[in-house]
Amino acid sequence: MTAPSQPEAPVVIVMGVSGSGKSTIGVLLARDLGVSFTDADDLHPIANIEKMASGVPLDDDDRRPWLETVGATLAEAERAGTGLVIACSALKRAYRETILGQAPQTRFVHLHGTREVLAARTEGRTGHFMPTSLLDSQLATLEELEPDEPGIVVDIDRPVGEILADAVSRLTTGQST
Numbered sequence: 001m002t003a004p005s006q007p008e009a010p011v012v013i014v015m016g017v018s019g020s021g022k023s024t025i026g027v028l029l030a031r032d033l034g035v036s037f038t039d040a041d042d043l044h045p046i047a048n049i050e051k052m053a054s055g056v057p058l059d060d061d062d063r064r065p066w067l068e069t070v071g072a073t074l075a076e077a078e079r080a081g082t083g084l085v086i087a088c089s090a091l092k093r094a095y096r097e098t099i100l101g102q103a104p105q106t107r108f109v110h111l112h113g114t115r116e117v118l119a120a121r122t123e124g125r126t127g128h129f130m131p132t133s134l135l136d137s138q139l140a141t142l143e144e145l146e147p148d149e150p151g152i153v154v155d156i157d158r159p160v161g162e163i164l165a166d167a168v169s170r171l172t173t174g175q176s177t
C-alpha cells in the first residue's frame, strides 16, 4: 500500500520488544532522515524504570502517562514540522492508536525478530536496566504491527546497516506493511 502523502520531515516510532534494536536503529534512522532522535526510555517516570529493573513488567496503568508523553512529543514535532524519530516499544495496538490520536502522521517501524535472536541481543549487552527475564512478558504483550496500521515490519536477523537501508528505502518510498 502507498501512503497518500508523506510529510517532508517524517515522524516515526521505531517499535518492538526489549532488545529488538530500537535505540541502535532509531538513532541511525533519524540521522538518515535528517530529523532528531528521542529514546522513549528517557521519558519513562523513574518508578517505571525501577519497576522494570526489579524484574516486574509494566502494566497498562504504568504505560498510560508515558504513552501520552510520547504522543505529545510526536505531536509537537508534527506541529512544528521538524519531524522526529522516537524509539518506543509501543507493544499493543491500543497504545499505537493512542499515539496516532495525538500525532496522526506517525509511521511505525516494527523491528521484528525471533525469541532466540532477541535473547542473544539482550544477554550480549551490559549496563542496561532491562533484565532478559522480562523478554517473555514483552513477547506475550506484543501485538505485531498489522497491515492496516501505518508502517513497516523489518526483520532484525541481519547486520545493522542492512536493517537501516531497508527501513530508509521503504519509508521514503511510502511503503506500508
Ligand SMILES: Nc1ncnc2c1ncn2[C@@H]1O[C@H](COP(=O)(O)OP(=O)(O)OP(=O)(O)O)[C@@H](O)[C@H]1O
Binding pocket: 016, 017, 018, 019, 020, 021, 022, 023, 024, 025, 041, 087, 121, 122, 124, 125, 130, 156, 158, 159, 160, 163
Ligand atoms: N542488527 C544487529 N546485529 C547485532 N547486534 C545488534 C543489532 N541491533 C542491535 N544490536 C545490539 O543488540 C542490543 C540491543 O539493542 P538495543 O539496545 O538497540 O535494543 P532496544 O530495542 O533499544 O532495547 P531496549 O528496549 O531494551 O532498550 C545492543 O547491545 C545492540 O548493540
Ligand SMILES: O=C(O)[C@H](O)[C@@H](O)[C@H](O)[C@H](O)CO
Binding pocket: 017, 018, 019, 041, 058, 063, 088, 089, 090, 091, 130, 138
Ligand atoms: O513498554 C514497556 O514495557 C517498556 O517500554 C519496555 O519495552 C522498555 O522500556 C524498553 O524495552 C527498554 O528495555
